[in-house]
Amino acid sequence: MPKAMNTISAFATLSIIALLAGCQSDPEQLTAMEAPSDPIQKMVFEQILEPEGLTDRSYPFDYGYADLNGDTEDEVFVLMQDPYFCGTGGCSAYLFNSSFEKMNTFTVVKKPVLISHTDTNGWKNITVWSDGALRLLKYDGESYPSNASTQPIFNRDARKRRAHDLAIQSDLYLDGGYELTERTDLPIFTPIDQFRFQFKRESDPDSVFVVKVNTLTSDIFFSKE
Template identity: 40%
Template structure:
């Protein structure tokens, strides 16, 4: 049975995405010093291994990127996904993405990637599969024993519509939505490596017209989490 929780979004200490100028970039942030150290280290890898060979730098060229980390091969060390957000590395189909291991070695480099980037429940050759948006669909990225595919647009398309529809029905069953909720709209997760089993939505409420509600449905855990997150 789905569990319904209500809470207001905490602004301090939460993981979120932010854009900055200068040598900063778009990153997932939190308050831990270890995470700050990881961000600085990843920035150095991007600067020296990706940008410098092209005659670019974070500081001089104000390069922006998205990043997230997770342990893809269950060895206790994180892998770091970087998605460049700059016209030099992007085309109509998407942008360049790089996966570093925890020592800065490039595991995989791929093109035509658009967010979101979702972690799948499946594994291939001991590494976790993930999905990226490419060529009009989510594409399953499976490790072949050496690397992940370099062109996601050629990989198998994953249809998440059935799961999304089931999640919409769960939101519609929630008590707060039953009390004059309306207009459920799918939304994209903001973080890199969001779980593929989690679906995000917004909806409005006649009883609270100044608020937009965010609903998060975790199909794997069987939970529905609803928060009033913003005002018009």
């Protein structure tokens, strides 16, 4: 299973089944959508949408892969993005095992959704944004806590300051770099020690340079957009 993390709009290309009358289809006789063939979309359709009776239109979501329990198989975290699943504090999220079986339902979740290098009871700790702060979710031996907003606050500020310092001290930034700002568009299951910034350079002011900094390893990677 690929580990690439993606943001997709669920079922954007799903077809609508029409009840046929002779050789013509009647728009007023449209029924629910067919289950999609894409494995992730099918999982969301059958295990999240169908139980709610939500099969008549698309429902956007984000998702990401990571091996949380060290068995070399990826778990899948799905964060719904449609108002049906969201309130002012966040949205519903779901964790599936490598067999696409639902393990956990979470409430009041927003991005970033980050994965720690530390674990509890054999499963990686997760942090999510909920109720105005990053919250630390630990596996209790059976599941992760479902209500993220009640979990302990995780402070990432010291890591961010170190990442910022590493970025501005990098050779590329020192060579005419300016306007360094943090990027918050992190894929689901970004490592908790990893930060992204963007900046411009005097020699190429029309381009945006992106620097990815890992505060655990001090590794720095650059790209240009």
